[in-house]
Amino acid sequence: MFKKKPTASEVDGVQYRRAKLWQIICYACNGLVGMSVYSLIGMASYSASIGYGITTAAVGIILTCSRILDGITDPLLAFVYDRVNTKFGKLRILMVAGFLIEALALYGMFTGFSSKGLGLPVFALLYIVYIIGYTITNMTAQTIPAIMTNDPRQRPTIGVWTTAFNYLVPMAMSMIFNVVLLPKCGGTYNQAFLSAACNMTLLAAGIGTALVCLGVSAYDKPETFVGTKKSEPLKMSDIVEVLKHNKPLQCYIASNASDKLAQQVASQAIINTLFNGILIGNMGLATILTVISMVPSIFFAAFGAKYVGKHGSKNGIVTWTYVSMTITAALVLFFIFGDPTQIGVMGSPSMILYVVLTLLQNGSNMCITTSNTSYMADAIDFELDRSGRYIPAVISGTYSLVDKLITSFAAVIATGAVALLGYTTTMPQPTDPCTSAIFWMTLSLKFGLPLIGWVITLVAMRECPLTKEEMVNVQKRIAEKKAAAQSEFYKEQLQ
Template sequence: MDKKGARRLAKESRALELAEREKNFNRAKLWQLIFFPAGGFSQGVFMGLMMLVSYYAAGIVGLGTVVASFVITGTRVFDSITDPLVGLVLDKTKGKYGKVRPFLLAGFVLMSISTLLMFFTAHLAPEGIKLVYFIVLYLIYIVGYTCTGVANLSGQAVLTNDPQQRPILGGFQTTYTTVYFAFFGMYLSLYLVPKHQGFNNVSLFHEFVITTVLLAGILVILGIIAVWSKDRAENFGTGEVNRTKFKDMWKILKGNRPLQLFVLAAASDKLALQTQSNQIIPVLLYGIIIGNYAMHGQMAMPSLVINLIMIFFGIRYAMKFGTRKGYISAVWGCIITYSLLFFLLWLGDPSQIGFDNLGFMTIAFVILILAGPAFILLSSGLTFPMIPDIVDYETNRTGRFVPGVISATYTFIDKLVSSLSQTIVGLVLAAIGFRVAFPDVDTPYSDSLFWAAMFLNIGIVIIGWVISLLVMKFYPLTKDKMVEIQAELTKKREDNKVS
């Protein structure tokens, strides 16, 4: 057979395979796989803004570093409590606008109102009510954040049940994260900070919150459009009526082994990564240890390219071998690169790092600081498809389609654990003398700041990844297992239609 005939045969084979998948699975269009994660990432846009809230609360509102850290931690504990409530309401919602769309919209509205009021008025409140006023606005923000998060995870179970498509959702979600936070770094370090002369000028937060609300609004509209045709009863599990109650959350967690393992792995990762992603960490690494905070922004475009390449090949790998195997490979990449980064900064001279000094230190640092976050984004992106897989496992096991409760059970424990992240940062820095204000780009270098940065940026994440690797050895939802589960669910849906 000539090459032309072989290509035609391969094309026909792919067409037959696609037709078979269309028959066996509830598949989404490509544009839906692109747009829906955008709506979910509106939550990430607000998160970028709130990464700076400790600077605003401590330096402008005047709460102090330790008080600000404990307030943010306490409100995140409240955040974990809102998840099961929102999840239950979502699962019981069966209106003409579906389950997912109302919660995406409500989340955006609540986050927009609360952040606009917070950054424009909290520092103007009377001294006697300033703390209470800030906390109330933060709690409203949390409710909105929860609505968007639960809707995003639940919507993935509604949009497609094809094990081959679900990694694509995680890939696009991670792509949006990559692109946004690449420009976030440039926007912050090359534009906002120089324009407003540091983090202690309230005009910086005024401009940032307006930009955030406008961008998130566009993303939410895209997400709602994408899920519109799928957000209906025929795509809600087996078609049976679910009567889930609050007490059922414990039964689900107790009986769902994959959920237990996933929660343990993801929660340990989240605690570490949320601690590492605190905006104070690049200030410590680039501004103080290396002595060149502008380099943080200069790394943004190279990071964007490497991250997108990593996502492209990583997601294709996961589509072929399954989400579980792809996640494990990405975590190993994280451990190796960040271990090498630690030894480089510890044994080498970080002051030699800079684009005006292209020696070993600079080249090795750039390679590792590009590869490490790329592996992090890939591993994080591959956690998203695990939630709808666990939802389908639960539906097959018990007959209950409860994406809201599954998502909320995970996020409840996840947030309860990760709520410690701001406290960890605050306590570590307070322990080395920063009790009133956090270190800034002008803070002099010291050994105590170096080791604080190494622990917060590298040590804590390696601990989280090791836990994840141990847990994933027992995670049962491989690619073949999910194909088997979808076949069983299809049969149950057909049986319910007949009966």
């Protein structure tokens, strides 16, 4: 007979809590919310130009300032999160409220007020309202994995499902936008296309919000948010104290923010137009090839989760970062010494090699994302062990503040780059010719920035103390402190 494999609780001597698979999948449907909106807001520069008559340079400034505001609102939400306690819970109320706010703002930005001659003030106001709604939804969602499970083998599983949704959703939205809607709207970005894209996005996000609320319903109760010390009202000094003393969080900020900046620059709609439409020369086929190379690579996430469960989140981030750097360097050489336009020829050797390299790159990136999801939950538990307070919104809010201050430059980098190429009053279109300047600028933004971000990741993770062995000790100390706190509570009740 086969011997049953011991659980993580039996191996580590810690009684871990675990979530059901359907609950994890429902939570991962948050990707329908975040990533569908992410796909749409990447076209904000087109909406600003087409619907509000705002110049390219002004668009970059608006999006950058808005991103900074987004970062400032993140830690402020921690105070709201700390105080929201209703009979319907905390998480579900915040998720629904955030979705409704961002949905109204996006509808106004892309459809309701667009092409009405209203100009910059209305666009900027709608973008600010969108930021408030997005912040509420995103920040609340970031706190959920640590609440659902603290099992070191199961946390990476949450990362697998969230990674799958976070990659599949923008892929599907990209297919719908560029392969279905764009040709129907004349093949260029116009008001009809923006309105159709907005309606599709809000439908997907609404379904995602409902599924997340279903998945977290069992955990959305007051006792879930109790720490190991007496609860006190949250203060601004708590946020400063966390940033100053939580070393794993500091390492994560440096690592993930640099990667995110590169990712957001590369994913801007105008950069995708440069890469797929101009360098490769076939926007529709290039989008399809991206999907083809993405779907199989999702299986890498499952392998990455097993690796993280065995070796720990930190080790997973470092290992897969090295792999991603190697594959990206190969892609750079492929574009420099090959003919990018041959990628757009169905069945050509260049197309096949491009798909294989992109598949491997996407797979290794998914393993990094899976590791990051697990690492953030570890950082929340590290803070509970360190300070005795269970403050997931403060951890995620503090991270998001610094992260968004850094990544706020994504839009201005992208719009500034295309402005240097001569697009000062218009945006790149897939039918534009490829010049030497466009070629090198696109490669720098698509591949150069990620390589720089990964170097920063490797340097930052050298200082991180959260090894797999240390996380077992963290969970043991938390269990002991909670037991002691509960015993003290019972003593007070008997007196």
